[in-house]
Amino acid sequence: MTHILVTNDDGVHAPGLPILAQALRAEGDVTVCVPEHNWSAGGHVKTMHKPLRAWDAKLADGSPVTVTSGAPSDCVALAILGLIKKPVDIVVSGVNAGPNLGYDLTYSGTVTAAMEAVINGAAGIAVSMCVPAAAAELAYQTAAKFAAVAVRSVLARKLPPGVLLNINVPCLPEEKIRGIRVTRQGLRVYQDELVTRIDPRGKPYYWIGGRPPEGILEEETDYWAVSQGYVSITPVQLDLTAYDTLKAMREWNWGEGDTHA
Numbered sequence: 033m034t035h036i037l038v039t040n041d042d043g044v045h046a047p048g049l050p051i052l053a054q055a056l057r058a059e060g061d062v063t064v065c066v067p068e069h070n071w072s073a074g075g076h077v078k079t080m081h082k083p084l085r086a087w088d089a090k091l092a093d094g095s096p097v098t099v100t101s102g103a104p105s106d107c108v109a110l111a112i113l114g115l116i117k118k119p120v121d122i123v124v125s126g127v128n129a130g131p132n133l134g135y136d137l138t139y140s141g142t143v144t145a146a147m148e149a150v151i152n153g154a155a156g157i158a159v160s161m162c163v164p165a166a167a168a169e170l171a172y173q174t175a176a177k178f179a180a181v182a183v184r185s186v187l188a189r190k191l192p193p194g195v196l197l198n199i200n201v202p203c204l205p206e207e208k209i210r211g212i213r214v215t216r217q218g219l220r221v222y223q224d225e226l227v228t229r230i231d232p233r234g235k236p237y238y239w240i241g242g243r244p245p246e247g248i249l250e251e252e253t254d255y256w257a258v259s260q261g262y263v264s265i266t267p268v269q270l271d272l273t274a275y276d277t278l279k280a281m282r283e284w285n286w287g288e289g290d291t292h293a
């Protein structure tokens with residue numbers, strides 16, 4: 033039977049977590065291993081300079097969960113390297129409270145957990161929901177349903193090595209969702225600004241604040257798809273090489289070091 037590891041970056045109390053785990057129980061054996069607190073925008077972490085702890089707990093619905101003191105990517109590594117005894121076939125990370133579009137991927141704990149899966153030889157799927165609304169339980173269920181669809185497709189078709197799926201689901205009632213769009217990564221526009229304040233001892237401290245990011249509405253991108261009411265599924269590769277630039281750079285003059293001439 034397929035063994036599915038469910039993790040997230042919003043921590044053990046995230047509303048999307050038990051909903052995702054429950055939806056995936058129809059697809060295989062589900063083990064849940066998550067961070068104890070919220071790591072959103074925590075990026076890809078490998079904890080190397082302090083020990084990690086892990087303990088058993090229960091999710092809000094009473095189902096078992098292994099909680100760790102590490103990051104989402106640590107949870108995946110811990111589980112696959114032996115904390116969870118049964119070999120992991122596929123890691124599903126989410127359902128994240130908020131989208132992971134465009135350059136968000138480089139910040140995302142949700143997506144980097146799926147990257148860690150791929151690095152460790154399992155399949156990886158990240159699932160995010162676009163707007164974390166207060167009464168979003170139904171929307172989480174819709175997102176979890178699409179995660180199950182993606183798990184079935186990935187198990188049937190297999191992804192190439194080094195490739196994971198990044199899924200974003202609009203926060204809409206299921207009947208309003210127009211279907212699945214396979215997309216490319218789009219462009220985010222961040223509106224960050226530095227907020228400087230003074231602490232009670234008279235020293236400055238800083239927040240990176242600003243309005244929520246927007247995006248460029250280019251067709252067939254992740255940002256475009258969710259803005260049009262589609263579920264966006266983007267295949268993402270861990271090979272970050274800029275191939276067009278690589279080709280061009282071999283034509284540059286590298287002086288005495290040139291081996292391409």
Ligand SMILES: [Mn+2]
Binds near residue numbers: 042072141
């Ligand atoms: Mn998050």
